[in-house]
Amino acid sequence: MIQIADSNHDEWDRMYAAGLPVPRIAELTGSRVGTIHRHLECRRNIDPDLAAARATAPRGPSKVWHRHLAELRDFIATHGCYPTIHGVADREAFLYGWLSDQRQAHLAQTLGWAKAREMGILGDWITTDLEREWDRRWREQFDRVVEFVAEHGRLPRHPKTTTEAEHVLGIWMATQHHKTLHQEILPWRLEALNNALPGWRKTAEVTLSEELHEQ
Known part of the structure; x- marks a missing residue:
């Protein structure tokens, strides 16, 4: 792998080495085209690896x-959401397919640094529709648990419950405890639980212990 020497503008150098044209680098970084040209001219004179890296770079977008x-x-700006597979808006199906192709290329590590850098203007474009739906459902259950605690002053339990609703929430909390115990829970979910429900893990351990004792 070609190593590029240290620079005062590493980002410019990386973009140039990745094959981006100077006007595009200027647009992405908010810099002047002439300033970037002068910088790169100096860099090429002192670091031949920079030009070599650009020569071997894959074609840019x-x-x-x-x-x-x-x-x-x-x-996204117009509709406030990403296109969906069954969307009915004009060109939505095509845009969904195009976005899916970029996601697949990203997972396969064939998208390329230049494209990945530019895709950043879309926000969290990597998360799929299914993952967004899972997150939405998780937040719904989380909100129900927070409301339950505010009303009853305790976490929902299972199997010692008086209602089916509490039983469902109790199982959900047990699932979060299990995922946390096995380091399978997403960091943002664990943070949300810790912030909104201090001590929830200790309570879950006590509940689980009582349940096993009864069995």
Whole structure:
């Protein structure tokens, strides 16, 4: 792998080495084209590896790719959401397919640094629709647990419950404890539980211990 020497503008150098044209680098970094040109000219004189890296870089995003990215950005700004597979808005199905292709390329590590960098304007574009739905359902149950605690002054239990609703919430809490114990819970979910329900893990351990004792 070619190693590029230290620079005062590492980001410019990385973009240039990745194959981005200077005007695009200027647009992405909010810098002047002339300033970047002068910097790169000096860098090429003292660091031949920079030019070598650019020569071997894969082709950057095409004009068509940029057009699709801009169209997707405008769609998100207009509708307040990412396109879905069954969406009925104009061009939504196409944009969903295009976004899915970028996600697949990212997972396969074939998207390329330049495209990944530019996709950043879309926010959390990597998360799939299914994952968003899972997150939505998790937040719904989390909110119900928080409301239950506010009303009853304790966490929901199972199997010692008086209602089916508490039983469902109790099982959900036991699941969160299990996932935390086995380090399978997402960090943001664990943080939400710890912030909203201090001591919830200790309570879950006590409940589980009581349940095993009764069996």
